[in-house]
Amino acid sequence: MFLNVTLGASLREAITALPIERRIGFDLKKIYQQLIESFHTYESHLSNFVFDRDMHNIIYSLGFVPTHNEMNDLILAMRFHPRSRTSEREEIDVEHHLIHFYDFVDIIIPKLLNNDYEPADEQYLLKCFKKLDQNNKNYLHKKLFVQTMSTMEDALDKNESEDLLNFLVKNENLSTGNLPDFFDYKRYIKHLLPQRHLIYLDLGVAK
Template sequence: MAATTDEAGVVPDPVNRVTLRDPIRESEERANQARIKRLTEAFNVFDQESNNTIPSTELGTVVRSLGLVPTEGELQDILSEMSDDSNPESIHLERFLNVMNVILKDRRYQGEPESKILRAFQVLDAENNGFITEEEFRNYLCKEGEPFNDEEFQDFMTIALDDESDRICTYKDFIQNLVVEDND
């Protein structure tokens, strides 16, 4: 017979009449609290009116600020889970926390590891220069797969340019700007 825990993660021991802690449940609860805190902090950056809502147009930015990389289609699925029929223009904190907590817990939409990104750049660098030109970036990002619009491309290029030389940085340096460390 399996022991059950109460809300505090405590397992009663009916034989010895002592209370045992459930370390697994306590660890899960700490992880949940840390996720909620992280999500709330990210949400609050975009809650300009301090009314526990953000514009639905900011969802992609908030989600990506958490290190997640959903496609636009996946982002629309997330938005539909969070949308309130009475006000589709905004997302309430409670709905955001409910949906995003599950997404983070399930580790959905995680970015790729640095080694995999480096291999991809090496494949794209046909001349083995150690960098990709702006024109090459534009072709790959604006014409292939899920294409970037001009604004997205310009935002991307602000990361790709070396601050000192105003040239495309080597992709080994550039990758450092793409990889998001996992905080969980």
């Protein structure tokens, strides 16, 4: 049902600005399908809406990782879209705002087409984890890792911290021998790199 939407001006401009070799064979339908799948994983109580608190995971699931400030700018752009599809009636959560699918699409597709954000890099993420793993054990304590992620400049909020800890606790594939409180961060990176809930570490490691 989403594929019948009329292209917004920003999207038309982004497609027009692509090099001719990229426009040949350009598959907007495939991109829309990817966005639909990511978006609906976090759909709220209202059809075609998500809470802004879930937008981080939606965007990470697309395979790129904006900085904290870039992420905030994206969410604000979606919330205050000039043709916002979100009415005051729909803003029923006092702490978290709703974002409509079309507002999400209008803002995010030009960013994807322009390659505005670097994709997650496995070797870079591995360097970041090794900086935390000062004893070269190849594993980290689950709670201490979450606490570290919650105190950094681009900190996780309470909900994100709980989600991450629950994931680390419940995912048996990340377990480390007979050490239930620890997880194998190499398997964590490989498992999450193309998946949702990718956690981007900015620990001052040179790329």
